[in-house]
Amino acid sequence: MDLRNLLIGWRQAGTVSLMLCALGSAAAAGAEGASRESLAHAEMLRSRALTGTSAMAIVTSLTTEVGPRLAGSEAEARARKWALQILTAKGFAGVRNEAFEMDAWQRHDERAEIIAPYPQPLAVTALGGSVPTSEAGLLGEVSVFETLEDLKRAPAGSVAGRIAYVGHAMQRTQDGSSYGYFNEARTAGPSIAASKGAAGYLIRSVGTDSHRFPHTGSLRYEVDIPRIPAMALSNPDADQIERVAADHQDLTVRIWVDSSERPAAQSGNVIAEITGREAPEEIVVIGAHLDSWDLGTGAVDDGAGVGITMAALELIKQAGLPPRRTIRLVLWGAEEVGLLGARAYREQHEAALAQHVIGSESDFGGGRVWKLTADSQTEEGDALFLDIANLLAPIGIAPGSDDQPGGGPDLYPLIAAGVPTLRLHQDGRDYFDLHHTADDTLDKLDAAALDQNVAAFAVFVWLVADSDVTFRAVPPQ
Amino acid sequence: MDLRNLLIGWRQAGTVSLMLCALGSAAAAGAEGASRESLAHAEMLRSRALTGTSAMAIVTSLTTEVGPRLAGSEAEARARKWALQILTAKGFAGVRNEAFEMDAWQRHDERAEIIAPYPQPLAVTALGGSVPTSEAGLLGEVSVFETLEDLKRAPAGSVAGRIAYVGHAMQRTQDGSSYGYFNEARTAGPSIAASKGAAGYLIRSVGTDSHRFPHTGSLRYEVDIPRIPAMALSNPDADQIERVAADHQDLTVRIWVDSSERPAAQSGNVIAEITGREAPEEIVVIGAHLDSWDLGTGAVDDGAGVGITMAALELIKQAGLPPRRTIRLVLWGAEEVGLLGARAYREQHEAALAQHVIGSESDFGGGRVWKLTADSQTEEGDALFLDIANLLAPIGIAPGSDDQPGGGPDLYPLIAAGVPTLRLHQDGRDYFDLHHTADDTLDKLDAAALDQNVAAFAVFVWLVADSDVTFRAVPPQ
Numbered sequence: 001m002d003l004r005n006l007l008i009g010w011r012q013a014g015t016v017s018l019m020l021c022a023l024g025s026a027a028a029a030g031a032e033g034a035s036r037e038s039l040a041h042a043e044m045l046r047s048r049a050l051t052g053t054s055a056m057a058i059v060t061s062l063t064t065e066v067g068p069r070l071a072g073s074e075a076e077a078r079a080r081k082w083a084l085q086i087l088t089a090k091g092f093a094g095v096r097n098e099a100f101e102m103d104a105w106q107r108h109d110e111r112a113e114i115i116a117p118y119p120q121p122l123a124v125t126a127l128g129g130s131v132p133t134s135e136a137g138l139l140g141e142v143s144v145f146e147t148l149e150d151l152k153r154a155p156a157g158s159v160a161g162r163i164a165y166v167g168h169a170m171q172r173t174q175d176g177s178s179y180g181y182f183n184e185a186r187t188a189g190p191s192i193a194a195s196k197g198a199a200g201y202l203i204r205s206v207g208t209d210s211h212r213f214p215h216t217g218s219l220r221y222e223v224d225i226p227r228i229p230a231m232a233l234s235n236p237d238a239d240q241i242e243r244v245a246a247d248h249q250d251l252t253v254r255i256w257v258d259s260s261e262r263p264a265a266q267s268g269n270v271i272a273e274i275t276g277r278e279a280p281e282e283i284v285v286i287g288a289h290l291d292s293w294d295l296g297t298g299a300v301d302d303g304a305g306v307g308i309t310m311a312a313l314e315l316i317k318q319a320g321l322p323p324r325r326t327i328r329l330v331l332w333g334a335e336e337v338g339l340l341g342a343r344a345y346r347e348q349h350e351a352a353l354a355q356h357v358i359g360s361e362s363d364f365g366g367g368r369v370w371k372l373t374a375d376s377q378t379e380e381g382d383a384l385f386l387d388i389a390n391l392l393a394p395i396g397i398a399p400g401s402d403d404q405p406g407g408g409p410d411l412y413p414l415i416a417a418g419v420p421t422l423r424l425h426q427d428g429r430d431y432f433d434l435h436h437t438a439d440d441t442l443d444k445l446d447a448a449a450l451d452q453n454v455a456a457f458a459v460f461v462w463l464v465a466d467s468d469v470t471f472r473a474v475p476p477q
Numbered sequence: 478m479d480l481r482n483l484l485i486g487w488r489q490a491g492t493v494s495l496m497l498c499a500l501g502s503a504a505a506a507g508a509e510g511a512s513r514e515s516l517a518h519a520e521m522l523r524s525r526a527l528t529g530t531s532a533m534a535i536v537t538s539l540t541t542e543v544g545p546r547l548a549g550s551e552a553e554a555r556a557r558k559w560a561l562q563i564l565t566a567k568g569f570a571g572v573r574n575e576a577f578e579m580d581a582w583q584r585h586d587e588r589a590e591i592i593a594p595y596p597q598p599l600a601v602t603a604l605g606g607s608v609p610t611s612e613a614g615l616l617g618e619v620s621v622f623e624t625l626e627d628l629k630r631a632p633a634g635s636v637a638g639r640i641a642y643v644g645h646a647m648q649r650t651q652d653g654s655s656y657g658y659f660n661e662a663r664t665a666g667p668s669i670a671a672s673k674g675a676a677g678y679l680i681r682s683v684g685t686d687s688h689r690f691p692h693t694g695s696l697r698y699e700v701d702i703p704r705i706p707a708m709a710l711s712n713p714d715a716d717q718i719e720r721v722a723a724d725h726q727d728l729t730v731r732i733w734v735d736s737s738e739r740p741a742a743q744s745g746n747v748i749a750e751i752t753g754r755e756a757p758e759e760i761v762v763i764g765a766h767l768d769s770w771d772l773g774t775g776a777v778d779d780g781a782g783v784g785i786t787m788a789a790l791e792l793i794k795q796a797g798l799p800p801r802r803t804i805r806l807v808l809w810g811a812e813e814v815g816l817l818g819a820r821a822y823r824e825q826h827e828a829a830l831a832q833h834v835i836g837s838e839s840d841f842g843g844g845r846v847w848k849l850t851a852d853s854q855t856e857e858g859d860a861l862f863l864d865i866a867n868l869l870a871p872i873g874i875a876p877g878s879d880d881q882p883g884g885g886p887d888l889y890p891l892i893a894a895g896v897p898t899l900r901l902h903q904d905g906r907d908y909f910d911l912h913h914t915a916d917d918t919l920d921k922l923d924a925a926a927l928d929q930n931v932a933a934f935a936v937f938v939w940l941v942a943d944s945d946v947t948f949r950a951v952p953p954q
Contacts (some may be wrong), residue, residue: 064720067597075597120544120552120774123915211688212773212916236918240774243541296689297597297717438600439689441713 049455072104104265160197204238289335296440305362361408526932549581581742637674681715766812773917782839838885
């Protein structure tokens with residue numbers, strides 16, 4: 001099958017992903033990719049990255065000097081201050097904070113225990129956004145559902161006054177694709193349970209480890225449904241609940257959540273740039289989110305992405321040759337609690353979005369990149385992607401397909417506004433072992449793997465930013 | 478070198494360990510080992526064990542129905558009740574609790590955080606026995622010592638009013654032998670620090686994992702030295718302390734411990750037996766400790782040992798043939814806080830200790846047995862050990878040497894009273910990943926590995942109990 005026809009067919013079918021299956025070919029028929037000089041520069045950047053970058057030092061600094069940085073908290077403000085300082089010190093252009101307001105959630109205390117038939121404490125954490133229980137906690141018999149679907153099918157009122165538990169055990173994958181399916185138990189589950197009358201909600205953590213770490217993460221309460229306290233159990237504790245429930249109808253637990261909300265809290269997106277030499281108004285956006293959950297130090301999620309993308313920008317800057325277009329690093333605020341920074345950015349930059357050439361976020365930990373996907377609507381875009389793929393193949397990255405567009409969660413609002421994305425897919429087999437737990441700490445990262453990510457980002461960003469290639473069917477005005 | 482001369486040489490040198498390096502030889506020169514019938518029975522027990530035992534079900538029941546069971550607590554009392562019920566249900570003889578009193582320590586709350594230069598919370602746990610801090614906590618600048626020896630060499634008063642931190646990172650070994658060296662930082666460290674004027678004490682956990690689990694365990698305050706609060710940091714948090722301290726003189730932390738002691742608390746050793754058919758007064762002692770630390774559910778330490786030794790006793794009982802001597806299972810109480818059950822047993826059984834033929838405890842997790850050591854002072858003992866080794870070789874166990882006597886910690890008081898021991902050494906490469914942490918839960922155990930342990934215990938116990946072989950130079954009266 002001809003690559004060009006394949007691409008056209010995909011475009012006609014509304015598919016935005018591009019399978020780059022003709023590596024080594026300089027370009028799709030007719031269109032030109034990068035210039036020879038630009039390719040040579042990209043190859044040099046790749047080589048330099050593999051000899052060592054600042055990525056690990058950046059994550060080390062962030063996790064050591066700031067640590068946990070929950071969206072809207074004083075700690076997230078310290079993270080912005082850290083970012084502004086380090087970006088200024090590295091000599092980037094346009095270093096600034098673009099502030100926005102948000103309702104901030106805060107965890108104060110949390111605890112749970114089995115009361116009957118076999119009393120013992122449970123390792124739990126409140127889901128992000130959970131309402132508190134009363135000070136005495138919430139005591140309830142447990143109704144166990146193996147899957148979220150089972151809960152959805154439960155008759156109305158069937159869990160009235162009870163604590164609904166959903167097992168819904170997540171499996172390990174390389175691409176992390178099962179997360180979208182399994183995390184619905186966390187995001188949508190609390191309101192589904194409440195709609196059936198439940199007084200409280202427990203899940204097996206959306207995580208793949210078997211350690212005593214519960215995984216937090218945002219829930220999403222539906223309007224007009226009572227808000228009930230919601231917690232995640234570590235996998236071993238979920239096993240315990242299921243073992244007891246298998247033989248006992250009277251499984252009773254007590255849960256305690258102390259939490260609060262603070263309206264009009266401050267957050268912000270921290271920005272730094274390398275200004276384009278010919279078309280500074282045209283923007284290539286890369287970045288990672290600066291906030292983290294409060295349990296760990298946010299090394300994997302998403303200190304790694306901060307290190308990778310900042311180091312890529314630094315590598316390009318240090319090479320001394322500015323690209324044709326502007327490269328913009330955005331360290332997104334308040335990602336974990338609903339992409340608030342990304343939404344604010346879209347509002348604040350609405351008029352300039354047509355000039356956003358392409359975007360990509362690094363937000364899947366510190367594992368090596370193994371796959372490259374992109375959405376292009378033009379032949380010249382396809383040709384440039386082939387050039388990118390050709391330079392990334394030697395470092396273990398193959399072009400592939402994806403079932404949905406996306407260069408990372410913080411790109412979603414931009415995608416909705418028509419901005420094309422490229423994604424460097426990282427190996428995430430152990431990502432959900434650590435994701436949103438207290439165990440997300442610096443020791444889990446590998447400097448060489450971060451450097452491989454930097455190499456990939458530098459090649460991609462350089463080649464796009466140094467070109468005049470457009471990826472949209474209707475070019476910007 | 479002749480085995481007999483080797484053995485004699487070791488005995489003369491005061492070495493109590495036996496290297497059984499002549500497998501396949503029926504016996505050391507002259508002495509006889511087990512009878513043909515007894516060997517055949519042992520081989521049958523081994524085969525049955527490998528087809529599946531009750532070990533995993535026993536640990537499952539203990540961890541699910543009781544869970545954490547700190548020495549002297551109400552939970553340990555529930556564990557004794559659980560043990561008495563299950564041992565009675567299995568139809569053993571002489572099922573009883575031998576009670577003793579103890580001073581019980583209890584953990585109420587614990588917390589720590591870096592105050593300066595980079596505020597962030599730390600994952601910590603109080604060492605067992607730690608005195609509390611004031612309600613406001615203890616604030617102090619930190620003095621970092623890489624090793625305990627460095628602390629010992631610090632000048633008097635050099636850490637006055639400060640919090641002493643000892644790194645002393647433990648390494649992974651198969652035989653767990655480094656624990657004795659490294660845990661001195663935990664046991665002896667607090668009083669050493671206090672003797673130099675320290676107001677508080679922190680250690681890197683005595684553990685080999687890199688997870689956010691601090692490892693608890695007993696400290697030992699010296700008399701006439703002020704008792705200072707003492708905590709362990711998880712390995713990632715110890716890394717954090719050392720990273721910050723490397724660049725900052727003013728590293729300040731605050732620690733909080735709320736704990737209390739309860740004098741005259743109840744504990745006990747739970748006992749069950751298979752009565753010997755010819756010499757019931759002669760005792761082969763096996764067992765494990767029933768108490769656990771309070772953070773995990775005590776699956777690995779020492780639910781595994783409870784399951785292994787109880788299942789071995791059950792296997793022998795179910796085979797229907799009572800051994801010549803009595804086999805006694807002791808589920809020791811209050812091991813973790815100073816071998817209190819073992820000491821009480823020695824006092825309560827002083828008159829009968831000469832009739833204790835041999836002892837062995839399973840207290841090193843759920844890993845497979847890979848080495849066998851024993852102390853024998855007689856030729857007939859040596860010969861019987863060769864028979865045991867010969868039957869264990871096909872299941873992956875080789876005889877070896879050990880640098881000290883011991884069939885497990887609860888045997889120490891009996892060893893001091895002259896009781897010989899045998900040890901089935903388990904592979905402990907991951908034991909100190911889990912030891913004394915919240916992560917010590919059922920999911921870490923492997924049923925097939927437990928069964929291999931049961932097979933080894935059944936062979937050893939049967940062959941010794943079914944013989945009239947003595948292992949002491951001076952036979953009992």
